[in-house]
Each structure stands twice: as C-alpha cells, then as structure tokens.
Amino acid sequence: MAKYIMAFDQGTTSSRAIIFDHSGKIVASQNQEFKQIYPKAGWVEHDPMEIWGTQIGVAKGVIEKAGINPEDIAAIGITNQRETTVVWDKNTGKPIYNAIVWQCRRTAPICDELKNKGFDKKIREKTGLVVDAYFSGTKIKWILDNVEGAREKAEKGELLFGNIDTWLIWNLTRGKVHVTDYSNASRTMIFNIHELKWDKEILAELNIPEQMLPEVKPSSYVYGYTDKSIFGVEIPIAGDAGDQQAALFGQACFKPGMAKNTYGTGCFMLMNTGEKAVPSNTGLLTTIAWGIDGKVEYALEGSIFIAGAAIQWLRDELRIIDNSPQSEEYALKVEDTNGVYVVPAFVGLGAPYWDMYARGTIVGLTRGAKREHIIRATLESIAYQTRDVLEAMQEDSGIRLQALKVDGGASANNFLMQFQSDILGVPVDRPQVIETTALGASYLAGLAVGFWNSREEIEKNWNVDKHFEPAMDNEKREKLYKGWKKAVERAMKWAEE
Numbered sequence: 001m002a003k004y005i006m007a008f009d010q011g012t013t014s015s016r017a018i019i020f021d022h023s024g025k026i027v028a029s030q031n032q033e034f035k036q037i038y039p040k041a042g043w044v045e046h047d048p049m050e051i052w053g054t055q056i057g058v059a060k061g062v063i064e065k066a067g068i069n070p071e072d073i074a075a076i077g078i079t080n081q082r083e084t085t086v087v088w089d090k091n092t093g094k095p096i097y098n099a100i101v102w103q104c105r106r107t108a109p110i111c112d113e114l115k116n117k118g119f120d121k122k123i124r125e126k127t128g129l130v131v132d133a134y135f136s137g138t139k140i141k142w143i144l145d146n147v148e149g150a151r152e153k154a155e156k157g158e159l160l161f162g163n164i165d166t167w168l169i170w171n172l173t174r175g176k177v178h179v180t181d182y183s184n185a186s187r188t189m190i191f192n193i194h195e196l197k198w199d200k201e202i203l204a205e206l207n208i209p210e211q212m213l214p215e216v217k218p219s220s221y222v223y224g225y226t227d228k229s230i231f232g233v234e235i236p237i238a239g240d241a242g243d244q245q246a247a248l249f250g251q252a253c254f255k256p257g258m259a260k261n262t263y264g265t266g267c268f269m270l271m272n273t274g275e276k277a278v279p280s281n282t283g284l285l286t287t288i289a290w291g292i293d294g295k296v297e298y299a300l301e302g303s304i305f306i307a308g309a310a311i312q313w314l315r316d317e318l319r320i321i322d323n324s325p326q327s328e329e330y331a332l333k334v335e336d337t338n339g340v341y342v343v344p345a346f347v348g349l350g351a352p353y354w355d356m357y358a359r360g361t362i363v364g365l366t367r368g369a370k371r372e373h374i375i376r377a378t379l380e381s382i383a384y385q386t387r388d389v390l391e392a393m394q395e396d397s398g399i400r401l402q403a404l405k406v407d408g409g410a411s412a413n414n415f416l417m418q419f420q421s422d423i424l425g426v427p428v429d430r431p432q433v434i435e436t437t438a439l440g441a442s443y444l445a446g447l448a449v450g451f452w453n454s455r456e457e458i459e460k461n462w463n464v465d466k467h468f469e470p471a472m473d474n475e476k477r478e479k480l481y482k483g484w485k486k487a488v489e490r491a492m493k494w495a496e497e
C-alpha cells in the first residue's frame with residue numbers, strides 16, 4: 001500500500017511540494033520562488049505558465065529528494081493562494097492574460113461602481129464577502145473587458161476561468177478536468193454560499209458567462225488522475241482547498257469556535273463556525289471552510305493583506321535585512337520601537353477596515369529612529385493587525401479565544417509570537433508542523449482515498465512546539481494599541497482621488 005501523500009502548496013510567492021507520512025510528519029519538502037510582476041502601482045500579476053512550471057518542478061524534485069517512487073504516493077492534495085484569477089483558451093491551453101493576483105487593486109473602480117449602485121449589500125448576503133478588488137469576480141470581468149476578443153470567445157464557450165487550484169488540476173489532467181472546491185469558490189464573489197451555486201444575478205451584473213466557470217465539488221474528493229506522462233503513473237488528485245481553509249483543517253480546528261492564524265505573505269485568521277454561516281457586523285468575511293462528508297462547514301475570516309510580505313519589503317526594497325529571520329535579531333537589539341509605527345498598507349487594508357485606497361505609512365519618526373526601530377515596528381504591525389481582526393472576531397462570534405493556534409512561515413519568529421501574545425493578552429500555540437496549509441491539503445486528500453479514516457485520527461497528529469504566554473501589563477498593551485489605531489488613521493484613504 002502507498003505510504004505517502006503529496007501536497008502542492010501553490011502560494012503567493014512560492015510553489016511548494018511536501019510529502020507527508022501517515023503520522024502527518026514531513027518526509028521531504030521543496031520550494032521555489034517565482035516572479036512577481038508589478039506592471040503599475042497597485043497592480044500585481046503572476047505568469048500562470050511559470051506557476052505551473054515551478055509547481056510541477058518542485059513536485060518532481062521532492063519525490064527524488066524523498067527517495068521514493070511515484071507509486072508510493074496514495075494521493076495528491078492541492079492548496080493554493082486564493083482569489084488569483086486565470087483565464088485560458090480551452091483549445092490551446094494557453095492563458096490569455098497573466099494571472100491577476102489577489103493583492104491587485106486594478107478593479108477598485110469596478111467595486112466602487114457596484115457600491116454606488118447599492119449592489120454591495122446583495123453581494124454581502126449571497127457570498128458572505130465585502131465588495132473589494134481582492135476577490136476574483138471583478139478580476140474576471142476586467143480580463144473579459146480588456147483583452148481583445150476575450151468576451152466574444154468566452155460567450156462562444158472557448159475560454160475557461162479558474163483560480164490556481166483549477167488551473168493546476170486542469171494541467172495535471174491534461175485538460176480533462178475543470179473543477180474547483182467549495183472553499184475556493186466561496187472566494188470568487190460570484191458563488192452563493194447558502195445555495196452552493198454560481199449566482200446568476202451576480203454573474204449577470206458582472207457580465208460573466210457561466211460556461212467558463214468550473215464545476216464545484218467537495219474539498220475531499222477524487223477529482224481525477226494525473227496524466228501518465230507527468231509522473232509515469234496515474235495518481236489520484238483527491239484534495240482541494242484554499243490555503244487558509246486548508247490551514248484551518250491542518251490545525252485540526254474541526255469544532256465551532258476553534259481558530260488559527262496563518263502568517264505568510266498576508267495573515268489570515270479563520271474561526272470554524274460549523275454548519276452555520278455566521279454573518280459579520282464588523283468587517284469580517286463569512287466563507288466556506290470546506291465541503292466534506294456530504295455537507296459544507298463555514299468559517300469567519302479576517303484577511304490581512306500584508307504580513308510576511310512587509311518583511312520581504314525590508315529585505316528586497318529597503319534592503320535593511322539580508323533575510324527574513326534576521327528581522328528577529330534586529331528587533332531584539334532595541335527595547336521598543338522608539339514611538340515608530342509602520343502601517344504596511346501597501347495594497348490597501350483588508351479586514352476590518354476594507355480601504356482599497358489606504359497606503360503604507362511610517363509615523364512617529366524622530367532623529368533617534370534607527371533601522372532596528374523600523375524593523376521592529378514592521379514586525380509589530382503584523383501583531384497589531386491580528387489584534388484588529390481578533391477583536392472583530394470575538395464580537396461577531398460572541399466567543400472569547402482561550403488560545404490562538406498559529407502557523408505559516410513568519411510564525412517561526414519568536415519575537416513576533418511573543419509580542420503577538422502580549423498585544424492580544426491571549427496565549428499563542430505554535431505546532432511542530434507549521435506547514436499546516438500543505439498538511440491540511442494532505443489530510444483532505446488522504447481522507448478521500450482511505451489513507452486516513454477520520455478527523456479523530458488526524459487530531460492526534462497535532463503536537464505543540466512552543467507555547468507563548470502574555471507577559472505585558474494591561475496599561476502598556478492598551479497604550480501601544482491606541483498608538484497603532486492612530487497610525488492606521490493616517491494611512492487610510494491616502495490614494496483616493
């Protein structure tokens with residue numbers, strides 16, 4: 001019997017493949033960064049062919065690294081940066097435009113129009129989402145409106161839309177399977193999360209032909225098999241979920257009220273709300289966690305657009321650190337930020353502010369401000385944004401969190417995790433496997449093929465690596481947080497004409 005599951009974690013900055021064993025331990029992992037394309041201020045694109053190329057490259061690489069045969073892999077689970085939009089030609093398999101990335105702000109004017117018409121309320125009710133350039137719907141519309149001949153071709157049924165999961169599955173099956181799962185569909189702004197259908201009224205409003213949309217399936221399901229030409233054998237593709245929902249699953253947050261926060265390019269806090277779609281009054285999103293065992297379960301989500309990406313900015317643009325882990329070393333060289341706040345609103349602000357026109361700001365600078373202060377303030381901004389979201393989540397759900405489960409690349413930073421616990425006044429638990437996104441996708445795939453039999457079996461694989469206790473007094477905590485709120489005010493609406 002095959003002994004492993006392979007996860008594809010196609011993230012915003014890198015494509016990763018990880019092989020897991022039955023105990024949920026990493027056997028081997030391979031990762032490759034790819035190009036970020038910024039054609040204009042506020043625009044972000046990826047090359048879909050590069051995404052496919054890097055993803056398949058790391059998949060082949062990791063099999064070799066693990067020293068196993070493709071026959072040893074029981075199934076593949078896919079998880080992906082969500083919302084990012086690809087439109088391709090059904091006959092040639094070639095994208096007609098670059099992938100428009102979730103962070104891209106180009107469709108803000110389309111969103112403004114929807115809001116001016118008052119259509120945003122309807123969208124909120126049907127999709128659980130706030131009208132924002134973040135989601136796929138307006139990105140599809142932009143491509144159809146701006147790429148020559150695209151609308152005509154789409155109406156003739158010659159074009160296909162997909163998020164990255166769909167694009168990968170389509171390529172893995174050499175064009176045989178055009179599907180997505182409930183969790184990814186719930187991020188498009190054209191999917192009705194209550195009726196579990198593409199929403200005809202929203203499609204008509206955005207002028208998107210339904211025939212270009214993928215079929216929506218459960219998150220744990222055999223969608224198809226990899227074409228034999230790829231790995232030499234046909235491997236079932238049996239799990240598909242958006243990366244943040246996959247992380248919720250990988251953290252074994254199976255019961256209502258359980259929450260996790262993933263610190264990657266952005267930062268995403270999700271709370272399981274069970275079979276109930278809880279509406280938000282505070283700027284959170286109501287989203288589908290997954291479809292499994294014949295039903296869907298929902299989550300409340302706080303989406304923060306820039307978290308680890310701000311550390312990459314320190315590295316690549318300001319060039320004041322050589323690598324991300326070094327941010328911790330510099331932050332610990334000073335006692336505080338010397339009054340400096342960084343608001344990394346590089347692509348606007350997500351939850352709970354939803355300001356497409358906010359931009360990055362550094363405030364509180366004095367002559368004594370050093371690079372260590374800016375580095376520390378950038379790390380702290382990740383924790384403050386998380387507090388904004390946690391407060392909203394506690395209000396919407398009526399649940400006070402006893403502890404926050406964390407994961408993702410930047411959760412390796414001990415300074416950040418301690419400051420996070422301090423500024424929340426809540427303990428933080430980091431598991432041994434922080435690649436919970438990939439782990440969640442593996443679990444979903446493994447459950448579909450009988451590699452694992454139940455969520456109870458999976459729960460036992462969760463083990464703590466480090467526990468952080470709040471160690472800051474309340475007065476200091478509230479004073480610092482008040483400064484943050486003031487800094488956010490300065491960043492808001494900056495780019496509004």
Ligand SMILES: Nc1ncnc2c1ncn2[C@@H]1O[C@H](COP(=O)(O)OP(=O)(O)O)[C@@H](O)[C@H]1O
Nearest residue numbers: 011013264265308309311324325408409410413
């Ligand atoms: N030790 C660290 N301290 C702070 N940030 C880190 C650290 N290690 C990684 N990061 C940040 O985490 C992000 C990578 O995390 P990952 O979970 O791989 O993200 P994604 O899936 O979004 O590509 C990068 O933005 C990187 O700057």
Ligand SMILES: O=P(O)(O)OC[C@H](O)CO
Nearest residue numbers: 011012081082264265266
């Ligand atoms: O690539 P990540 O891990 O930052 O995740 C991106 C999110 O899915 C965007 O919604």
